[in-house]
Amino acid sequence: MISKIISTSTATPEYRYNSGEIIEHIKKWVKNQPESYQKKVVKIFEGAQIDQKYSILPIEKIFSPMTFEEKNNHYINAVIDLGAKVLDDALKKADLEAKDIDYIITTSCTGYMIPSFDAYLINGFNFKQDIQRLPVTEMGCAGGAAGLIYADHFLKAYPYKNVAVISVEIPSITFQYNDFSIDNVVGSAVFADGAACAILGPTTKFAPEIIDTQMHHFSNTTDILGFNLTNSGFKVVLSEKVPDKIIEYFENTMVPFLARNNLAIKDVNNLIFHPGGKRITLMIQDFMNEFGKELTESKEIMRLYGNMSSATVLFILDRFLNKNIRPDDYGLILGFGPGFAAQSLLLRWH
Structure with a gap:
């Protein structure tokens, strides 16, 4: 049997707020700031093109x-839960036990x-005591894709074993109440809480295999x-250089990655x-327009959930595992994160 991505699952916390509700609270937060700043902040939230977001705490908190x-x-409480x-959920879908x-x-x-938090899951699910662990904590938004890569490396060495990749992110608590910097504003406008899991292992079912x-x-x-650690928690760092670096990757690195597998973007x-x-999504879409490709699922996940850091790519992958994909169709997973770094996986459904 060939190792594949057998199942995926996603979850969001209990509190859900639409963009209008969030903007009303933002207006209260900036009410003592200069009027020009207030307008700029509201414009950032309105322009994020995110309809709703989830959080582990009430918005007032x-x-x-x-x-x-x-x-x-x-x-701590939220990531374990x-x-x-x-x-x-992912274990049940894969018809496996802990x-x-x-x-x-x-x-x-x-x-x-x-x-x-994996240690708590091991205890809660009664995993076997010789289970191997890998907590990935500093790769940011690239963590989900990196986790799949580490799983693939393990399965190439041990092809009859099973791997669980679990991404849980709580960016809502990184909001800095006394920080009126644009980085803090953009971070709170874009990021949201969510969790996802993927199970990989040997199977005969129709599913994506990681090719490269x-x-x-x-x-x-x-x-x-990235994040700077301050007395009040994690302070987000978001440079305007990020979108340009991403496009640089597409032009100089992704094309050769596909070429070594005798593929092009059109395939x-x-x-x-x-x-x-x-901004990043628009730039990538502009690049992909040349090849007639759409980022439909990525845009939809962003609209409905926001940026859930490392869990986001697994949310998108979950959508594809629930679609009618044609046999031998290829897929490309791509995540970016602090470093600055890019993680890519080539998939083939069969």
Whole structure:
């Protein structure tokens, strides 16, 4: 049997707010700022093209002062709860039990805990005691794609084993109440909470196989994307250079990646791209228009959920696993994250 992506699952926390509700709270937050600044902030939220977002806390709590300790305690409780939900669902879809999993990979960059949340899942699900663990904590939005790459590497060495990749992100608690910088505004306009899981292993079912993977590091770009750790929690860093770096990747790195598999962009029908934000999505779509390709699912996930960091690409992948894909169709997973780095996976359905 060939190792494939057997199942996926997604989950969101209990609180859901539409863009209008969020903007009303933003207006209250900036009411004592200069009028020109208030208009700019509202314009950023209106232009994000996100209809709704989910959060682990009521919106009144999000837009209030919280200590780092308080935020992080909320994070710990939420990642364990949401991680358990998506893992349980994905196992059921794959017709597997926890004892069947040999390797657990978890990705999360929006809080801090030792031990990482995989340890709690291992106890809660009674995994076997010799299970291998890999918590991925500093790869940001690229974490979900990177987790799949690490799973693929493991399965190439141990083709009859099973892997669970679990991504849980709680960006809502990274909002800085006393920080009126544009980075903080853009981060709160774009990011949202969510969780997803993928199970990989040997199967005869029709599913995507990972054909090839690639990690690409952009030299001297550590300052363009990430978090700074402050006394009030994680402070987002978002440089205007990010979109240009992404387009640079498409032109100089993705094309050769496909070429080494005797493919071109025109041959790939299923694009599973992390959308990032409006500007990034538009730039990628402009590039793809030349080849008649659409980022339909990426745009839709962004519109309905926002940017859930490492979990986002798994949300998009879940959509494709529930579509009628033609046999031998190719797919391309792409995620970007701090470093600055890009993670790519080539899939083939069969």
